[in-house]
Amino acid sequence: MRIEVWADVVCPWAYIGKRRLEKALAAPALAGLDIEVVWRPYRIDPTAPAQAAPVKENGAEPTGADPFQCAIAPSPSEAAEHVAQIAADEGLGPNWGPAWRASSHDAHRLLALAYERGGSVLQGVVVEQVMKAHFLDGADISDRHLLGEIADDSGFAEAAGLLETDAVDHEVRELLLVGKARGIATSPTFVVGDRALAGAQPVEALAEFLIAVAGERGREMPEEVRRLRWSESLLEKRDPLGALTLLQPLLDRHGDDLNVRRLAARGYFHSAQLSHAHDVLRRLVVDAPDDSYAWLMLGRTLQRLGREEEAASYLKVAAAMTPEYG
Template identity: 30%
Template structure:
């Protein structure tokens, strides 16, 4: 079973959704037969490389909402994140374009560490205020994953994976994905948003049964017992 997850590093619900999905996957009997692939998505591609302002200021200007309303939204998201063991800090969050961060995830994928890179960037962005658009910070992430820092810097400086990120985003638009997180299972099932672990579990089980139907062997007239009687 292959699961593709479109997600943005700058999306608070994507980190929460990741945790809830991981809870469901941990209880999935066939989890060792699941191939997971993170796909890039940008909620705001027009965001400059560096934004001189807070997350509250950015969202209030972008959405045209009162700052008090945005602050209330932050409290709700923080409470949901805390329920998944995440400590969001919107006061220290650095607003930055996420494209380079996605490029680092593609770089890490070539070395079998895509999920670890995704996790690290989400944690650093939402809990520690690290600038996910800064090359030096991204290289530190790579080194922290035991990847070669010089190779990571070269890939980011040369924009080696820029087209790959853009391809992920274009593919999302082709599939009609307009919001993230968005989970696609075997290109047959789609799950939108940070659903509960129960919803993820149900979808995983349904998708598995569909792709792995029970194959019947033997003859239909062999002796067996039913709810009313047994064969004699």
């Protein structure tokens, strides 16, 4: 059973959730199961500066009003004290509290590299040390030199050099889009297959969730189908550029597939890449002449290109096939 933990390493509830997950996995009902825990990226503060700034200059750390999850907006000091007490109850202390408001992007790159090179065991060691550095040691985890030291201490010496390149940068950004497409909106969120539990829930709730999903045997969806659905989800969330990013591997490998081309056309249209939309749709109405939506999209694309007279003929055909398009 693979447990994906979608979380930000600068989210206090993610560290608390990690401790609670470890306790939940000790439940007798889960004994003997082959369980892999994989950490996936989430960003609670995408606007965090590239150059870290002291927390005291930026107000309280983002802890969230919800009792189990992180939010972007800074919380009152009382909330921070409440979270600190919960952290202490989970054995995270005594010096709880980050000293820096730091971008977590490179830390997520390090976790992705650790998983790529050493699997979930190495990644688990690294994520623990990154969170400890941020929450207990008062360190700046946006500092690549520090991340390199953490990796070295974790038995991953080559990471320091890799972090100075763009290694797995694309992969991390793509995973952030996948999380968005899958509706991940809370740090942490625990995902097994298509089932998810949001927030650093109590140990009992986590164990109950894991025991329930451990007995499920869902059919593994092909990677191509997942990407297609994620791209469509991002279009519905009004992120056409993100949709095109996730769709690109399918365009490279299955560029003649009608469904891939339809989604690409929508992505190009809604991101104002009208020439690309026009080229894809011109081929679509030839290869799928009964696709009234393709005719409609081509007509609208031509309208936005200022070619009203040419657009009219395509819009007329679309309306004839599907009257509500009229």
